[in-house]
Amino acid sequence: xxxxxxxxxxxxxxECYPAVVRYGLRRLGxxxxxxxxxxxxxxxxxxxxxxxxxxxxxxLYGVARRLLANEWRRTRPxxxxxxxxxxxxxxxxxxxxxxxxxxxxxxxxxxxLRLVGWEQLSVSEAAAVLGCNRAVCAVRLHRARKRLTxxxxxxxxxxxxxxxxxx
Amino acid sequence: xxxDVQRVRDLLGPADPALSAPVGPGDxxxxxxxxxxxxxxxxxxxxxxxxxxxxxxxxxTFAAVLAVAGAxxxxxxxxxxxxxxxxxxxxxAVCLAALADGISPxxxxxxxxxxxxxxxTQYGRPSVEVTGQEPWKVTVADQWTAPDGSGRVAFxxxxxxxxxxxxxxxVSDGITYTRSRTALDEVDNLGRAASHLDRMAxxxxxxxxxxxxxxxCMGEMSDPSGRTGIAVTAFxxxxxxxxxxxxxxxxxxxxxLSCQTTxxxxxxxxxxxxxxxxxxxxxxxxAYTMYSDRSRTDVLGQL
Numbered sequence: 122x123x124x125x126x127x128x129x130x131x132x133x134x135x136e137c138y139p140a141v142v143r144y145g146l147r148r149l150g151x152x153x154x155x156x157x158x159x160x161x162x163x164x165x166x167x168x169x170x171x172x173x174x175x176x177x178x179x180x181l182y183g184v185a186r187r188l189l190a191n192e193w194r195r196t197r198p199x200x201x202x203x204x205x206x207x208x209x210x211x212x213x214x215x216x217x218x219x220x221x222x223x224x225x226x227x228x229x230x231x232x233x234l235r236l237v238g239w240e241q242l243s244v245s246e247a248a249a250v251l252g253c254n255r256a257v258c259a260v261r262l263h264r265a266r267k268r269l270t271x272x273x274x275x276x277x278x279x280x281x282x283x284x285x286x287x288x
Numbered sequence: 289x290x291x292d293v294q295r296v297r298d299l300l301g302p303a304d305p306a307l308s309a310p311v312g313p314g315d316x317x318x319x320x321x322x323x324x325x326x327x328x329x330x331x332x333x334x335x336x337x338x339x340x341x342x343x344x345x346x347x348x349t350f351a352a353v354l355a356v357a358g359a360x361x362x363x364x365x366x367x368x369x370x371x372x373x374x375x376x377x378x379x380x381a382v383c384l385a386a387l388a389d390g391i392s393p394x395x396x397x398x399x400x401x402x403x404x405x406x407x408x409t410q411y412g413r414p415s416v417e418v419t420g421q422e423p424w425k426v427t428v429a430d431q432w433t434a435p436d437g438s439g440r441v442a443f444x445x446x447x448x449x450x451x452x453x454x455x456x457x458x459v460s461d462g463i464t465y466t467r468s469r470t471a472l473d474e475v476d477n478l479g480r481a482a483s484h485l486d487r488m489a490x491x492x493x494x495x496x497x498x499x500x501x502x503x504x505c506m507g508e509m510s511d512p513s514g515r516t517g518i519a520v521t522a523f524x525x526x527x528x529x530x531x532x533x534x535x536x537x538x539x540x541x542x543x544x545l546s547c548q549t550t551x552x553x554x555x556x557x558x559x560x561x562x563x564x565x566x567x568x569x570x571x572x573x574x575a576y577t578m579y580s581d582r583s584r585t586d587v588l589g590q591l
Contacts, residue, residue: 139366238304270299
């Protein structure tokens, strides 16, 4: 059983910090706020170090999600400037289409899809972040994925509006 | 792997905004880890903090300690009434959130030491509830507090009292995030807990106040010693949601000990400068507790 002391905290920080910053980057769109969010997440982890499970990352994502919901979303824009993002192999249009389609879904759908698609979590891990059981999460993922596909099949956003996407 | 998982990753993967974002290695050196207690809303076991001192216990030496620790009673004015607010009144969320997001480290934040020190200046008669006859009183004391709650209170020109450790907690960081029933209670309780907080705890406290309906920004305001800060205020709920002043003769007891509390924060560091409690119908009498000279030290004050 690991002892949640400062050495443990430093190890967790070193291992998980980049992932938590990227979590923030995907939702806040800029590195400064993402790093600040990560600091808040790890301060919470330190204060609640006796509650942190051995598999820390999903727990940290859960903290980040609550912080965003409680504090950050109120004051921070979630508009992602695509100019900061490198073009993917499939081309800019494809990237824009995927993000535009994602933006049409509900926040619950988006967060589940992001956790699986971007944070690379399993269904069980995503369920832990979202506070639901695995079976429910699997069903929600299936439906969210179908809604995303349907949204992609619908009209392509006008080029004039392709400067960013609300994720 | 679950087919949906694989399809989602295939679909979203290339559109990941953080796909190629450079992120440096994690280094927790700059984090302030001294706040030992959970101060987040999802905290499991907030540190209990007595909301009110038992009034009959306000006697003798113990009464003096409690008075310095937080009890604000009806007091007289020193040096005239605080200056009127001068700028940007409105919802507390506006000025408090801006203040929380922009606070800078204070002098004490950059110091190290076992004890948090703060000078506390109070004006009033803390045992007024006992007899109602005590004269107005000026009390100035230096307080040193260790993480376990132990420390010392030394009254300027008087005696000093050693404080025992608090079982299971720290008085200095003991912000409880159990939401108070009313805005006035929230302002009272968080104001009392804010005598000496580190930067992250101050930020959390200010955000918490910003999220409290009924807390209003009064703009810039000077405390009784002339320091200008950002003031927020809350009225007792029985005065109605749109109260802006205290009518004469109004009494908010027993629900509250006061009808209005105002907090003044340092606009740069977010530190609490003063907590004011006006007397209804008598603007010349305002109770207040002022905080100054915060520092960190390894040396407990001399008896």
